Structure formats: C-alpha cells, structure tokens
Amino acid sequence: GAGVSQTPSNKVTEKGKYVELRCDPISGHTALYWYRQSLGQGPEFLIYFQGTGAADDSGLPNDRFFAVRPEGSVSTLKIQRTERGDSAVYLCASSPSGLRPVGELFFGEGSRLTVL
Amino acid sequence: LAKTTQPISMDSYEGQEVNITCSHNNIATNDYITWYQQFPSQGPRFIIQGYKTKVTNEVASLFIPADRKSSTLSLPRVSLSDTAVYYCLVGDRGGADGLTFGKGTHLIIQP
Numbered sequence: 001g002a003g004v005s006q007t008p009s010n011k012v013t014e015k016g017k018y019v020e021l022r023c024d025p026i027s028g029h030t031a032l033y034w035y036r037q038s039l040g041q042g043p044e045f046l047i048y049f050q051g052t053g054a055a056d057d058s059g060l061p062n063d064r065f066f067a068v069r070p071e072g073s074v075s076t077l078k079i080q081r082t083e084r085g086d087s088a089v090y091l092c093a094s095s096p097s098g099l100r101p102v103g104e105l106f107f108g109e110g111s112r113l114t115v116l
Numbered sequence: 117l118a119k120t121t122q123p124i125s126m127d128s129y130e131g132q133e134v135n136i137t138c139s140h141n142n143i144a145t146n147d148y149i150t151w152y153q154q155f156p157s158q159g160p161r162f163i164i165q166g167y168k169t170k171v172t173n174e175v176a177s178l179f180i181p182a183d184r185k186s187s188t189l190s191l192p193r194v195s196l197s198d199t200a201v202y203y204c205l206v207g208d209r210g211g212a213d214g215l216t217f218g219k220g221t222h223l224i225i226q227p
C-alpha cells in the first residue's frame with residue numbers, strides 16, 4: 001500500500017540490548033514524526049524531521065534514544081541499552097510538509113517494543 | 117500545563133449523534149484544532165481540522181466558538197464501529213510545542 005510502513009511490527013528484546021525501529025513514510029512527504037505510546041496513554045512526541053534534519057528532538061527521553069533520516073525518506077529510531085520502561089508502541093507519522101499549519105499526519109500501525 | 121482537556125470517556129448508542137467537547141483555554145492565535153481517532157492496535161487517524169466557526173466533512177463536523185477556547189467534535193448517527201479513542205490537538209506545527217496528544221476520550225457505542 002501507499003501508507004506509512006513500520007517494521008518490525010513487534011520486537012521483543014532483553015534489557016540492555018540495542019534496538020532499531022524503521023519507518024517508511026509516504027513517498028514525497030518531507031516531514032516525519034516519531035511518537036511513543038504506552039498503554040492507556042496518548043501518543044507522546046519524540047522527534048520531528050523536516051527533510052534530513054531533526055527540526056525538534058526535544059521529546060527524546062535521554063541519550064539512549066537517537067533517530068536518523070539520512071536521505072530525507074526512511075527514518076530509523078535507535079534505542080541503546082534498552083530498559084523495561086522503554087516498552088511501548090512506537091508510532092511513526094508523515095505529512096506532506098512541515099509548513100504551518102501542519103495538516104493531516106498519516107500514521108503507521110506502530111512497532112510494539114517489549115523489553116524483558 | 118495541558119494544552120487540551122477532554123472527558124476521559126463517553127457512552128452512547130447506535131444511531132445517536134455524539135458530541136465530544138475539548139477545552140483549550142490557552143489556544144494561540146496561529147493554532148489550529150485537529151481531531152484524531154484511534155482504534156486498538158492502530159495508529160491515530162485524522163478526522164477533521166479547523167480554525168474557527170464550523171468545518172464539516174464526510175465523517176464529522178467541528179464547531180469552534182468565536183473565542184476558540186473550546187471545540188466540539190460532532191459525529192452524526194454513530195455505529196458500533198465508532199467505538200474508539202478520540203484525541204483533540206491544538207497547534208500549528210510539528211514538535212513538542214505543536215501537535216501533542218493528551219489522553220483522549222474513550223467513546224463506547226452500544227447497540
């Protein structure tokens with residue numbers, strides 16, 4: 001399909017391991033967003049890219065979290081030394097541009113991360 | 117300070133009109149109001165966006181009073197499949213100061 005694709009859909013890992021989550025946005029969308037959602041909560045903003053650069057990474061909880069978007073398309077969220085508290089659904093969204101006002105965000109179905 | 121306040125949950129019945137109100141007392145001049153719907157195990161889905169007065173599309177209407185300190189999402193003739201969490205967002209840009217989600221309203225539609 002032509003929607004936002006996230007892989008893997010499910011990831012189970014052990015505490016202390018390294019994890020990468022991938023997001024393929026809708027073709028041509030220049031803005032890309034990562035959110036994290038815990039059970040019973042709304043999505044929590046992590047980072048927002050405009051093209052290849054991170055326009056706002058203030059939502060990343062600590063330096064174990066890092067995200068890249070080297071060619072302005074696919075993005076990878078990287079989590080080092082995972083902790084049990086990192087367990088959540090990681091959502092990616094894209095939009096045609098980051099220009100104001102931001103219109104519709106198109107979300108993927110998320111990557112569910114479980115840290116044992 | 118939360119940007120928006122919504123009821124935690126609401127119940128209604130099939131065929132009824134449902135109105136979900138969101139308070140955003142500190143809305144800025146440039147902010148738009150956007151509503152999303154989320155089903156379990158899925159990402160949020162855009163419903164509607166507006167700046168003032170009334171906006172209508174094929175699935176919902178959005179009513180915004182002149183002071184813009186609140187907004188009401190109206191779902192006409194709901195069905196069981198409208199059971200979901202509905203989020204009200206206020207902002208005009210991405211990022212931490214932009215489109216942030218609260219806890220949303222869990223709408224439950226009964227037969």
